[in-house]
Amino acid sequence: MANTPKEELSNTIVIAETLTYTSNVLERMLKDVGKTHPDEERRVNEEATPRDPRFGPATKIELDVVNPKQHIGLFGAVTFGIGSMIGSGIFISPKASLAFAGSQGMSLVIWSLCGLIAFMMGLVYAELGTIIPRSGGDFVYIRKGFGPVPAFLAVWVIPLFVQTSSTAVLALVFADYLLPLVYGSCPPPNVLRKLIGALLIITIAISNIVSPKFGVFVQMISTVAKTLALIIIAITxxxxxxxxxxxxxxxxxxxxxxxxxSYSLAIYSCAFAYSGYIRIGEIADEIINPQKNIPRALMISITLVTVIYVVVNTSYFVLLPKPEFLGSPAVAYDWALKCIPSVAIFVPISVMISVYGSNNGGCFGSARVMFAAARAELYPEAISFLHAKDSTPIISLVLFHIICIIMLIPGDIQQLINFLSFMRSFVTLLSSLSLLRLKWLSRKEPKKTGFRTNIIFPIVTSLIAVFLIVAPFINSPRIEFLYSAAFVFGGYFLYFPFVHFDWKLPGTDRITVFLQLLCNSCPTEKID
Structure with a gap:
């Protein structure tokens, strides 16, 4: 049913008020970006200056190695988490969620359930992040709990398959929303679609390599822009x-x-939209006061995103009947055409901003997983080097984005989401079990300060992960799940010869020296 001029004017007024409020928030945020609270800055400076009793209270000591700088505050970590979660998932997953759940009501239940699952996993990762405040996410958590062999699963699956494929999908989604603005209803060339996706990945790589602070700045801008778009949909x-x-x-x-x-596949689709929350744990080395800011950032970002997702999906269902919803290639765009046609063009623009921010956050964190794995000698040594001036893991950033470009081979998005989510469930299970084991081993030790969660949460998240691994095989298992299982365990064919037995290919040392000179990078301290 078309809107009357009066209704469209009313909707426009609501959107205008939302724009005004958000612009004020953005203005305040831009003034504060890059600033550090005086207490936090003093604490960081004191920690960065080792004390030598022979030379007074604070004497600088020259070191042979460099380590990541702490430069991300609570606000930056929250926007980083929100920006990493709110990506293309909220614009792709609603259709698949409705198709698998079978009804609007059950779809909303699944979205709410996935928010609860993400919240519980946030508690698990918050404690893991405070126990082990190091960059690397799942890898360092599993390694602490079970050792290097199970931990290799995380560094094999997450950065090389899950995140690179996810980045490629988001880049293609960016192109899919950009090209219709030029080609209209005509199908664009597939080669151009890939080139635009590659250009987006290269742009994100440059922004993260040039300056990590600039990457956080980009994250803040894109977070505000895409959150604004979703707030407009929700309020309307x-x-x-x-x-x-x-x-x-x-x-x-x-x-x-x-x-x-069907329900496990619906959860896969919705969980894909929440998966970015783990990025906060992957950049723990660069967060100021991680003991407090990691759990706070997780709780704030997950709660806000859950509310936004549920309300936005309800807004979709209010205006789009179920058959039209399932037949729509771009749900948000069709929603805008029905609501306020005069501003519908801004929806693909908002989606592109959202995708850019999500990809920026994913690339920023995932490259640091590779960096952490190399410091633990699970990847080639050159990947553990930091830039001599900016202290950024430049070689791991470049390698990660090259793999992302290779992964731009087109495929069915839903199959790819199933493929990624299945592998992600294995890693989630190991991280949850790792926390349980660490709690058990430290049960007789004095209680430490910092964030702690009830033991029931890692138990529940472990059971959920087991369900998501087993359920797809109950009724007519799909081929992508068999491929996922093969890739998960296939990594150990590389682990034992090249990591456990330390085999090296001829010329490895020469390549390492060449990359170090080319990238002006320095070796870092190895981690146990």
């Missing part, structure tokens, strides 16, 4: 509900799925 949906437009939500649970596999 609430306005329509208050006006009585609820006909699409009557009998909301009719047609709900009855198979366990």
């Amino acid at each position: 949906g609430i306005v329509f509900i208050l006006k009585g437009r609820t006909e699409n939500l009557t009998n909301a649970f009719d047609g709900s799925a009855s198979e366990v596999t």
Whole structure:
């Protein structure tokens, strides 16, 4: 049903007020970007200056190695987490979630459930991040709990398969929303689609290599922009509900799925939209006061994103009937065409900003997983080097983005999400079990300060991970899950010869020296 001029004017006023409020927030944020709280700055400076009793209270000592600098405060970590979560998932996953869940009501239940799962996993990762405040995320957590052999699964699966493929998908989504603005309803060349995706990845790589602070700055800008777009969708949906437009939500649970596999696939789709929260743990070395700021950033970002996702999906359902929803190639764009056609063009622009920010956050964190793995001698030594001036892991950043470009081979997005989510579930299970083991080993030790969570949460998240690994095989398992299992365990064919037995290919040392000179980088301290 088309809107009357009065209704469209009312919707425009709501959007204008939201824009005004967000612009004020952005202005304050831009003034504060790069600043550090005096107490935190003093603490960081004191920690960075080792004390030698022979030369007074604070004497600088020259070191042979360099380590990452702490430069990200609470606000930067929160925006980093929100920016990493709110990507293309909220614009891709709603359609798959509805298709697998079978009804609007059950789809909203799945979205809420995934928010709860992410919240519990946030608690698990918050404690792991405070126990082990090092960059590397799942890798350093699993290594602390079970040793290098299980930990290799994380560094094999996450940066090389999960995150590179996810980055490639997001880059292609960016191109899919950009090209219609030029080609209209005509299908664009597939080669151009890949080139635009590659250009986006290269742009993100340059921004993260030139300056890590610039990468955080980009994250803040994109977070505000895409959050604004979702707030507009959410507020407009609430306005329509208050006006009585609820006909699409009557009998909301009719047609709900009855198979366990369908629900696991629906959870995969929704969980894909939440997965960015783990990025905060991957940059722990660069967060100021990680003992306090990691759990705070996780809790704030996950709560805000869960509320936004549920309300945005409700807004979609209010305006789009189920058949139209399932047949839409771009749900958010079709929603805008029905709501306020005059500003519908801004939706693909908002999606592109969202995708850029999500990719920026994912690349920023995942390259540091490779960096941490190299420091533990699970990757080639050159990947553990830091830039001599900026202290950025330049070689790992370059390698990660090269793999992302290679992964730009097109494929079915839903199959790829299933593929990634299945592998991600293995790593989540190991991280949860790692926390349980660490809690058990330290049960008789004095209670330490810092964030601690109830033991029930890692137990529940471990059971959920087991369900997500087993459920897809119950009813007609798909081929992508078999490929996922093969890739997960195939990494050990590389681990034992090249890591455990320390085999080296001829010319490895020459390549290491060449990369060190080329990238003006320095060796870092190895981690146990």
